[in-house]
Amino acid sequence: MSYNEIFQHARASGRTLLTEVEAKAVLEEIGVPVTKTRLARSKEEAVRLAGELGYPVVLKIASADVVHKSDIGGVKLGLHSAEAVGAAYDEILANVKQAQPSARVDGVSVQNQARPGTEVVLGMSKDPQFGPVLMFGLGGILVEVLKDVAFRIVPLTKRDAAQMVREIKAYPVLEGYRGMEPAHIPSLEDTLLKLSEFAEQAPEVREMDLNPVLAYKDGLLAVDARIVLEDAG
Amino acid sequence: MTNSNPKNRQERLDRVFNPQTVVVVGSKKIDEYNWLKNMSTFTGKLYSVQIDPNEIPGIEELGITNFKSLKEVPEPIDFVLCAVPRPVTPRIVQDCIDVGVGGVVLYTSGFAETATEDGIRLQEAITKMAREADLMLVGPNCMGIYNPKVGVRFGQDQVAGVSGHVSFISQSGSQGSGFGLECQAQGLNVCKVVSFGNGVVLDSPDYLEYFAQDPECQVITMYVEGTRDGRRFFKTLRDVAQRKPVLVWKGGQTPDSARATRSHTASLAVSSTIWDALIRQTGAIPVHGLEETVDMAKALLFTKPFTGARLGLLAVAGGHSVEIADAFSMQGLNVPALTEASYEKLASFFSVIGGSFRNPLEGGGNMASEEKVIDILRILEEDATIDAIVVEMGMFGRRNLNVLERRVKTLVEFKQITTKPLWSCWSGGVTRVDPEAQQKAALELQEGGVPVFGSITRAARAMGKFVRYSRWLQEQ
Numbered sequence: 039m040s041y042n043e044i045f046q047h048a049r050a051s052g053r054t055l056l057t058e059v060e061a062k063a064v065l066e067e068i069g070v071p072v073t074k075t076r077l078a079r080s081k082e083e084a085v086r087l088a089g090e091l092g093y094p095v096v097l098k099i100a101s102a103d104v105v106h107k108s109d110i111g112g113v114k115l116g117l118h119s120a121e122a123v124g125a126a127y128d129e130i131l132a133n134v135k136q137a138q139p140s141a142r143v144d145g146v147s148v149q150n151q152a153r154p155g156t157e158v159v160l161g162m163s164k165d166p167q168f169g170p171v172l173m174f175g176l177g178g179i180l181v182e183v184l185k186d187v188a189f190r191i192v193p194l195t196k197r198d199a200a201q202m203v204r205e206i207k208a209y210p211v212l213e214g215y216r217g218m219e220p221a222h223i224p225s226l227e228d229t230l231l232k233l234s235e236f237a238e239q240a241p242e243v244r245e246m247d248l249n250p251v252l253a254y255k256d257g258l259l260a261v262d263a264r265i266v267l268e269d270a271g
Numbered sequence: 272m273t274n275s276n277p278k279n280r281q282e283r284l285d286r287v288f289n290p291q292t293v294v295v296v297g298s299k300k301i302d303e304y305n306w307l308k309n310m311s312t313f314t315g316k317l318y319s320v321q322i323d324p325n326e327i328p329g330i331e332e333l334g335i336t337n338f339k340s341l342k343e344v345p346e347p348i349d350f351v352l353c354a355v356p357r358p359v360t361p362r363i364v365q366d367c368i369d370v371g372v373g374g375v376v377l378y379t380s381g382f383a384e385t386a387t388e389d390g391i392r393l394q395e396a397i398t399k400m401a402r403e404a405d406l407m408l409v410g411p412n413c414m415g416i417y418n419p420k421v422g423v424r425f426g427q428d429q430v431a432g433v434s435g436h437v438s439f440i441s442q443s444g445s446q447g448s449g450f451g452l453e454c455q456a457q458g459l460n461v462c463k464v465v466s467f468g469n470g471v472v473l474d475s476p477d478y479l480e481y482f483a484q485d486p487e488c489q490v491i492t493m494y495v496e497g498t499r500d501g502r503r504f505f506k507t508l509r510d511v512a513q514r515k516p517v518l519v520w521k522g523g524q525t526p527d528s529a530r531a532t533r534s535h536t537a538s539l540a541v542s543s544t545i546w547d548a549l550i551r552q553t554g555a556i557p558v559h560g561l562e563e564t565v566d567m568a569k570a571l572l573f574t575k576p577f578t579g580a581r582l583g584l585l586a587v588a589g590g591h592s593v594e595i596a597d598a599f600s601m602q603g604l605n606v607p608a609l610t611e612a613s614y615e616k617l618a619s620f621f622s623v624i625g626g627s628f629r630n631p632l633e634g635g636g637n638m639a640s641e642e643k644v645i646d647i648l649r650i651l652e653e654d655a656t657i658d659a660i661v662v663e664m665g666m667f668g669r670r671n672l673n674v675l676e677r678r679v680k681t682l683v684e685f686k687q688i689t690t691k692p693l694w695s696c697w698s699g700g701v702t703r704v705d706p707e708a709q710q711k712a713a714l715e716l717q718e719g720g721v722p723v724f725g726s727i728t729r730a731a732r733a734m735g736k737f738v739r740y741s742r743w744l745q746e747q
Contacts, residue, residue, distance in 0.1 A: 165501070165541075165542070165545050167497070167498065167501030167541060167545075168501035168502060168505055168541075168545055168549065169501065169502045171545060171548070188548075189544050189545060189547075189548040190548050190551075190552060191505055191545065191548055191549055191552060194552075195552075197746075198551075198552050201551065
């Protein structure tokens with residue numbers, strides 16, 4: 039499905055929030071590397087998809103109603119076998135049912151467990167006067183507590199993207215502080231430019247949140263993503 | 272934005288900014304025919320339109336022909352200044368459309384900025400009329416256009432018959448007036464000023480585009496509180512700032528001041544993070560306040576971009592030599608030791624009793640001789656460790672104004688032979704130089720290509736920003 043079809047499908051289902059699987063399909067289409075993610079509607083399907091994707095895998099609850107998935111036991115990491123996947127599937131559904139009985143559940147998403155990297159956040163939101171604006175920062179508490187983030191108005195030039203990545207105070211972390219794996223800066227810049235182009239091409243997208251994106255020395259991988267569409271019009 | 276294509280719009284705006292025929296509609300006795308008097312310096316033909324029989328004799332006493340309607344004026348009208356009461360504005364706008372005037376300034380206020388239902392409705396009606404007819408409409412709620420070259424003014428204190436190279440785009444009338452008067456007081460001639468108020472048809476990006484192609488304008492400065500079309504503002508500013516320096520003074524940068532912009536020009540608040548991003552992306556130069564706006568305009572008008580930051584600093588007295596070194600080095604600029612060759616040359620004639628030549632140079636008694644001043648400046652010119660030169664003017668009371676005159680002459684002469692940027696500054700405060708002499712000296716210095724700044728600190732801040740801008744230009 040092209041992203042336009044994904045948007046139409048979501049709207050036809052009465053949603054402006056895309057599912058994780060949909061959001062990642064959109065990102066994949068615009069050239070942003072994402073962890074391979076499939077939707078399983080049954081335990082058997084989850085086990086089969088895990089085998090196809092290759093272990094280890096991560097299982098996450100697939101529900102538009104569940105916002106903080108890991109807080110209620112809706113995420114299981116580091117699953118190395120069919121048995122572990124099967125057990126995790128049951129456990130996730132049970133946890134969600136207990137914590138949020140009214141949540142509408144599509145199933146469980148199955149995805150490759152990404153190897154650890156530096157967590158960064160990329161996002162797009164809209165300013166009432168200046169339109170789409172991109173955000174970049176380090177993930178985790180740095181973005182939430184320190185507000186160590188950089189903003190640019192769409193469309194970005196190459197120079198804007200380069201400055202944006204270097205503008206955050208935590209930039210030395212991306213350069214590989216104290217033996218940490220450095221981040222591949224050109225991939226971060228390139229991804230920002232792709233998001234900028236996409237924001238221009240798809241004005242029906244109201245908000246994007248790629249959080250976290252794992253930055254590696256040779257590239258990056260978006261592990262979770264949220265895309266919200268404008269209200270129907 | 273109007274419907275016309277951009278090229279056509281530039282030509283039509285040019286007609287409005289450089290009119291040959293001006294008509295003032297609604298000038299009244301109660302303000303002593305202020306608008307007609309504002310236009311008394313206009314070099315073209317000036318007419319009045321007024322229907323009130325009580326007002327007409329006073330207008331005719333001023334020697335100005337009055338008509339009952341724009342339609343009666345027997346020749347093409349380039350510029351209409353409309354100062355009628357609010358409810359009458361739609362009729363005048365319609366007359367402007369019917370007659371096919373070049374453009375109209377709506378001085379009248381009481382529209383969307385009042386946040387009243389009447390005001391908003393009336394503004395929408397005028398906007399719709401003007402846009403559909405593609406009328407060049409400035410305002411409403413504005414002072415309009417000041418072009419000293421042709422004598423179109425919006426204040427009787429504004430000077431006419433001169434022309435400069437810095438233009439100002441202002442969402443505020445008082446900031447627009449202030450800019451013109453401050454430039455005048457600081458010996459700087461203005462190219463054009465536009466106060467555009469609510470900007471319902473022509474908005475700040477239209478004026479940016481106009482000044483970008485105006486060959487008389489070298490530096491664009493602007494005061495903005497908000498914009499109707501943020502994306503267009505962003506893209507236009509980014510485009511224009513690549514071609515000419517644009518100084519942007521943003522009013523309403525805190526939640527408290529944004530409350531004032533809402534009632535002043537009906538502008539929405541812009542978050543500081545978005546504004547900072549916009550400045551970085553466009554290459555516009557952020558300034559704050561009238562002083563900095565005028566200072567940066569001077570820096571840009573009189574100096575070619577330079578990125579070298581090693582300065583030769585010359586002050587008259589000891590305290591000022593310390594202050595000048597502090598001020599410039601705090602801006603990240605360097606004040607290096609001079610070469611041995613320079614020191615040897617200086618030692619040959621420089622009296623170190625009450626003076627010092629290490630850099631900063633404290634001229635002391637040496638400044639009593641303009642020959643010595645020139646010799647000192649020549650040494651700085653020849654010294655390869657120095658990229659630019661700043662001279663503090665010193666303190667001049669009524670008794671030693673002849674020294675000031677000689678110093679101005681020295682600097683202007685040196686400017687003709689130096690290859691290095693040469694700036695000057697007053698020592699600061701308002702009590703140190705006779706104001707009239709100061710204004711005369713500023714005009715002479717700047718006509719000679721040497722910018723003079725109000726204080727050591729202001730010169731240093733302007734240079735810090737100027738060097739950062741020069742580096743940005745170099746990276747383009």
